[in-house]
Amino acid sequence: MFDIAIIASNALLSLALVLAFWRLYLGPTLPDRVVALELIASLTIGFIAVYVISSGRTPFIDVAMVLALTAFLAAVGFARYLEKGGHRDDD
Amino acid sequence: MIEFFTGLLLVVGAAFMVVAALGLVRMPDLPMRLHATTKAGVLGAGLMMVGVAVYFGDGGVTTRAVAVIGFLLLTAPVAAHAIGRAGYFVGVPLWEHTKTDELKGRYDEENHTLASPPEMQDAKQDDDAPRS
Numbered sequence: 001m002f003d004i005a006i007i008a009s010n011a012l013l014s015l016a017l018v019l020a021f022w023r024l025y026l027g028p029t030l031p032d033r034v035v036a037l038e039l040i041a042s043l044t045i046g047f048i049a050v051y052v053i054s055s056g057r058t059p060f061i062d063v064a065m066v067l068a069l070t071a072f073l074a075a076v077g078f079a080r081y082l083e084k085g086g087h088r089d090d091d
Numbered sequence: 092m093i094e095f096f097t098g099l100l101l102v103v104g105a106a107f108m109v110v111a112a113l114g115l116v117r118m119p120d121l122p123m124r125l126h127a128t129t130k131a132g133v134l135g136a137g138l139m140m141v142g143v144a145v146y147f148g149d150g151g152v153t154t155r156a157v158a159v160i161g162f163l164l165l166t167a168p169v170a171a172h173a174i175g176r177a178g179y180f181v182g183v184p185l186w187e188h189t190k191t192d193e194l195k196g197r198y199d200e201e202n203h204t205l206a207s208p209p210e211m212q213d214a215k216q217d218d219d220a221p222r223s
Contacts, residue, residue, distance in 0.1 A: 001094070001095070001098065002094040002095075002097070002098050004098075005097075005098025005099070005101055005102050006098070006101070008102050008105070009101040009102050009104070009105035009139075010105075012102070012105035012106055012108065012109050013105050013108055015109055015112070016105070016108040016109045016111065016112035017112070018112075019109075019112035019113060019115065019116045020112045020115060022116055023112075023115045023116050023124075029121070029178070029181075029183045030181075031121050031174055031175075031177060031178035031181065031183055032121055032124060032183075034174055035115065035121070035124050035125055035128055035174060036115060038128065038132075038167075038170060038171075038174075039111055039112060039115055039128045039132050042108070042111070042128075042132040042133065042135065042136045042163075042167075043108055043112075043132075043136075045136045045139070045140070045159070045163070046104060046105060046108055046135060046136050046139045049101070049104075049136075049139035049140055049142060049143050050101060050105075050139070052143055053097060053101070053142065053143060053146050058147060058149075058151075058152050058155075061140075061143065061152065061155045061156060061159065062155065064140070064159050065155065065158055065159050065162060068159055068162045068163050068166065069162055069166065071166075071170075072162075072166035072167075072169070072170050075170035075173065075174055076169070076170060076173050078174070078177075079170075079173035079174050079176065079177040080173075080177075082177040082178070082180075082181050083176070083177045083180055083181070
């Protein structure tokens with residue numbers, strides 16, 4: 001039963017990752033892609049949670065913590081760059 | 092019992108992640124996509140970290156899982172606000188059926204500040220009146 005839950009959550013996260021990459025590919029503007037990248041960072045935190053539980057390697061939680069903070073820094077940096085005059089359209 | 096709750100939290104968290112990704116793909120414009128991904132994404136990741144804390148039931152692991160959830164809850168709204176603000180100012184088009192755009196005409200392209208336009212400052216008292 002527990003193995004099924006692990007597999008099911010991995011499958012759901014993979015589906016969400018595919019959908020997020022689809023939005024990353026479609027765009028249509030740079031801020032949309034930044035939103036997709038931020039969701040991908042959250043999804044990676046979810047994958048790390050599943051991996052920690054299925055393998056028992058607890059130090060990986062620190063990786064999730066660092067990932068949450070770097071994703072925040074990346075998003076804020078992108079927003080600053082856009083606001084201070086980056087591309088207006090990214091075609 | 093612990094395995095049951097852990098599995099439940101993991102699957103429910105992953106399902107919320109799928110909802111967030113579906114919203115990201117299906118929603119028509121940038122603010123709606125932010126609305127879908129920020130809330131559902133943080134809830135999904137938070138539930139999965141709660142699952143980790145429940146499964147190990149150990150002080151160190153629980154503290155780190157709570158720290159991850161705290162960082163997510165602190166940073167996600169700030170990042171979403173920054174991206175939404177930048178997107179609006181860069182001129183990302185809103186959905187064609189958008190009813191009201193409260194910021195319209197209040198943003199100065201030159202010096203990147205928000206202010207009421209002159210004609211609206213005189214009419215400030217009328218703000219409480221219902222809009223036609």
